Amino acid sequence: MIRLCRVYEEEMGIMYPVVDIEKVIIHGTNLYTFTEAARRNGFSNDNTAKGLTDEGTSALKMVLACSTLTEGNGRSEVAYRLFESVREAADRILHGETFGIKDLAFLVLVAIYHFHCDEEALAWRIIGQVARMCIELGLHRRDSLSKVVSDDEERAQAINLFWSVYVLDRRWSFGTGMPFALQDADIDPNLPEPELSIPYLNVMIAYSRIGSKVWRSVSSFSPSPTLNIEEIGYLDYQVQHWQKSIPSSLQLSSAPSSQTSTRAIRRLQILLYVRANQMRILIYRPVLHSASSIQENIQYASTAVELAKDTIRALTHLNQTSDIYLIFLASCHAPWRARIRTRVLRWRWPGWRDMRFMG
Known part of the structure; x- marks a missing residue:
């Protein structure tokens, strides 16, 4: 589990820091310790983990799914089973009336999973929905962001999440030839950007702005522009x-x-x-x-x-x-x-x- 989390961070997390991989590893370690103890005492079986769909476990499952897809060149039965165990949870968030920042981070992982399954149009569709949910939460404006998240650490994570969604929205729109969900004109020009310790994402934000132009x-819709x-x-x-x-x-x-x-x-x-x-x-x-x-x-x-x-x-x-x-x-x-x-x-x-x- 820890090795696959490191694979995810090296291949995807270093570009789009929507989750704190150290916290994911800690959660996973605690989860394995708990389920192993429960199994030894006869309180669980091999199917117990499949029913765990709390925020932390769902994110862990998608991190592992993305990693196994990466190592399998886009194919992994384990990844498919992991995704199936959280599919209903993802659908509930996508169609629910209430959601939080951690829910959106989980959905970004789901979108990345579909992209690595060669389902780019589905990834584009999900990231577009996440982009609109970010706007609904107010993550695109400096003043509303401060109201939604008061803790400094959580605010930094929310900023990383929003700009990761922004870059992925641009990237998959270019890849599929379909429009962006986030428009530059709708984003507060004073919205903070990620810390300089995340150089790739900062560089790609500037790149994506040029991409809009x-x-x-x-x-052009003209056959001969x-x-x-x-x-x-x-x-x-x-x-x-x-x-x-x-x-x-x-x-x-x-x-x-x-x-x-x-x-x-x-x-x-x-x-x-x-x-x-x-x-x-x-x-x-x-x-x-x-x-x-x-x-x-x-x-x-x-x-x-x-x-x-x-x-x-x-x-x-x-x-x-x-x-x-x-x-x-x-x-x-x-x-x-x-x-x-x-x-x-x-x-x-x-x-x-x-x-x-x-x-």
């Missing part, structure tokens, strides 16, 4: 500025010192590097929608292709210099001036879903 730029070259250049500048602002500890580098990074940090470095390329490719993608557009904007089309090639080189380097095993295929069906179609296959490592191209 990119979404408006590329989500007019290219706004000036806007493309401005958005690209913002992404590059964001990339330069990433803390040095999360900057991808080929320098020897970077080889001393932990596996978890190395994974975050490559994730952020590829995310920057992904966003820039998305910005330039409208240029590739027709042969005439490519011909008229050769420089921008070339930039999109170079970004795709750079992404492949970065992943190849990672594969050759770390234990993070990758398999990918990039298929180019035309010369570099023609439209590029790149298909990324399933990554054969626990974080493959975090690397999929948006849109």
